[in-house]
Amino acid sequence: MRFRSSSGLAAIVVAAALALTGCGGGSGSTDTSTSTDGKVDGTGKTLNVLVGVLSQYPEQQKQWQSDIAAKFKAETGADVKFETFASANDELTRIQTSVVSGQGPDVYGLGTTFTPTAFATKAFVTLSDDDWKKVGGKDRFNKAALGISGPDEEHQAGIPFVSRPFxxxxxxxxxxxxxxxxxxxxxxxxxxxxxxxxxxxxxxxxxxxxxxxxxxxxxxxxxxxxxxxxxxxxxxxxxxxxxxxxxxxxxxxxxxxxxxxxxxxxxxxxxxxxxxxxxxxxxxxxxxxxxxxxxxxxxxxxxxxxxxxxxxxxxxxxxxxxxxASILSGDNLVVADYSKQKDLAFAYIKLITSKEEQLNYQKIFGDLPANAEALKELAGDAKLKPITDAAAKSKATPFTGxxxxxxxxxxxxxxxxxxxxxxxxxxxxxxxxxxxxxxxxxxxxxxxxxxx
Structure with missing residues (x-):
């Protein structure tokens, strides 16, 4: 992600989060119900999702959000309310406010280089094996895209959404x-x-x-x-x-x-x-x-x-x-630990990281899929080969708050x-x-x- 920070704010976010009690990782409680077949019933619920504005494609982003919201409604009965930030200053302010108050968006779309700062706040879910299953399993994702999901394989918070090597x-x-x-x-x-x-x-x-x-x-x-x-x-x-x-x-x-x-x-x-x-x-x-x-x-x-x-x-x-050749770049999805709708959040993430939706997103916005099967399907595109090569030769920025x-x-x-x-x-x-x-x-x- 093309992320920028605000002087000292990252440290303030971390300090504020560490001062809170009960902000550790884990799935916590949820007020949505899940049926025996794994379907989440979110009837009457609204999932709040925070994402960055795609300034190059504003109308396309609005249409994509509308389409995804309709599909999610049909699948779970829940509505999706998208909130956006136009700058990292705005992004960090939103996170700071949510961390301190313990309320705000359920799902955040974060740039990979900002994931370490978010992880350090301890305000987002550290993913358990069960959490990964709810989004389709860890094997669903391109292994390289998981390189900055957390400090190690046992402590990961970022679920890869798209890859954006330079x-x-x-x-x-x-x-x-x-x-x-x-x-x-x-x-x-x-x-x-x-x-x-x-x-x-x-x-x-x-x-x-x-x-x-x-x-x-x-x-x-x-x-x-x-x-x-x-x-x-x-x-x-x-x-x-x-x-x-x-x-x-x-x-x-x-x-x-x-x-x-x-x-x-x-x-x-x-x-x-x-x-x-x-x-x-x-x-x-x-x-x-x-x-x-x-x-x-x-x-x-x-x-x-x-x-x-x-x-x-x-x-x-x-x-x-x-x-x-490039920073390990793209977007990760994280779930707020204070959210009471974690199962609904994971259902949303499962939808937008599916092979079909990842290929659709790539067609509209150009970003490479984080879904392994979707990425493999694009492997034959000669124009994209240098970009997939860059993804393979990407190096993660240091994982520190x-x-x-x-x-x-x-x-x-x-x-x-x-x-x-x-x-x-x-x-x-x-x-x-x-x-x-x-x-x-x-x-x-x-x-x-x-x-x-």
């Missing part, structure tokens, strides 16, 4: 015209190829420096590929030289290499997708299969392919972590550097100071989490 898209015609035979596999090679395509209003790369979610992922990838795990036990390593090198490379596309549109300093991901879709960029960076429905209806339809993002870090000839704050710290370095980027140069000492500040705040959050 890749890059490339314009086959622009690469060919520049004499480029195949997509870059190193970040240095990427910059060199992009220079060859930058001319006449066309740029080598499309990315959004002001996006609320993506910038930190570039830094994470380059640093991890260089051998820096970011979190090493109880130590945070944002002040490692690999992190500064990653920022210098990322910012340098604009300030030094001149391979991105100067306007991209104010772009979000949607602006970058639009630029690529109009044929104005050779590469679209840090995208997912959710771009597929848009690109298939654009000027580049039939002219683009997806590829793994580079795995060789800047300034190096080989990678120390080739499996870090502090990750939300650490992720925010990585993002904030870019946020604070935007004025400098707009002016055409990011001062080295200013960059070091921003990284040092994020290191200090992130380490404090990591220390709190380890004591939690």
């Amino acid at each position: 890749v890059m898209a490339y314009n086959k015609e622009l690469l060919a015209a520049a004499g480029i035979e195949k997509p870059a596999t190193s970040w240095d090679e990427l910059a060199e190829q992009a220079k060859k395509m930058t001319k006449d209003g066309v740029y080598g790369l499309a990315t959004g420096y002001k996006d609320n979610f993506d910038p930190w992922k570039f830094i994470w990838a380059m640093a991890v590929q260089a051998g820096n795990p970011i979190v090493d036990g109880g130590k945070l390593k944002l002040d490692d030289p690999t992190v500064k090198k990653a920022y210098e490379t990322y910012f340098g596309w604009l300030t030094e290499d001149k391979i991105v549109d100067p306007a991209s300093v104010g772009w979000s991901n949607s602006n970058a997708v639009a630029a690529f879709a109009s044929g104005k960029a050779g590469y679209l960076m840090m995208t997912t299969s959710s771009s597929l429905p848009t690109l298939e209806k654009s000027e580049v339809a039939g002219k683009y392919e997806y590829a793994l993002m580079p795995t060789v870090p800047p300034g190096e000839s080989s990678s120390k972590n080739e499996d870090a 502090a990750w939300g704050d650490i992720q925010l710290g990585l993002l904030n370095v870019t946020v604070q550097s935007v004025p400098d980027l707009a002016a055409g140069k990011v001062d080295s000492s200013a960059l070091e100071a921003r990284i040092k500040d994020s290191q200090s705040k992130g380490q404090a959050s990591l220390d709190r989490a380890s004591k939690g």
Whole structure:
């Protein structure tokens, strides 16, 4: 998920949850009845589900919610009320309010990188064997998608919904015209190829420096590929030289290499997708299969392919972590421990993670299914192969309740550097100071989490 956090809020959520009594994991009580054939009778009940807004496909999301609600009503007799959040600030505020009050949505749709923070609150169900059976069994899900469901196989809270590994898209015609035979596999090679395509209003790369979610992922990838795990036990390593090198490379596309549109300093991901879709960029960076429905209806339809993002870090000839082609990304579903409708919640999750519904969701929104059978059915789609390869080469972000704050710290370095980027140069000492500040705040959050 393209998640962003709010400074210190993750720690506040955790602290508030730990202060409550009776918030441990487990299925707890339920006021819905389950028949001997496993069907849940929710007649007269309403299940509350909180999900993020899909800003790229708002009308399609409303229609999907309406259709799913109708199917759930027919199956259980219960209604579904969807609530949405448009930003991570909103998301964390909603969770904080629910954790403290002990009431709110029954089911939350969370990004994978936020699952550790949610797990640390102890306000969501730690899944038992019986709980997994209620959603169709653990074997229903692609094993890789379970990689950030919990700290270990015995303590899992996140039920995989969709997989969203990050890749890059490339314009086959622009690469060919520049004499480029195949997509870059190193970040240095990427910059060199992009220079060859930058001319006449066309740029080598499309990315959004002001996006609320993506910038930190570039830094994470380059640093991890260089051998820096970011979190090493109880130590945070944002002040490692690999992190500064990653920022210098990322910012340098604009300030030094001149391979991105100067306007991209104010772009979000949607602006970058639009630029690529109009044929104005050779590469679209840090995208997912959710771009597929848009690109298939654009000027580049039939002219683009997806590829793994580079795995060789800047300034190096080989990678120390080739499996870090993408963060382990997607959405997990968690059930609130305070919910009195847990069986109904699990019935809803069972419905939307079925093979049929997962394939339908992929057709509408592009995201890869977390359902193993549905994913296998898409294996023959050549356009999706690089994305499934990225899923196999995805690396989970550290499973710590502090990750939300650490992720925010990585993002904030870019946020604070935007004025400098707009002016055409990011001062080295200013960059070091921003990284040092994020290191200090992130380490404090990591220390709190380890004591939690």
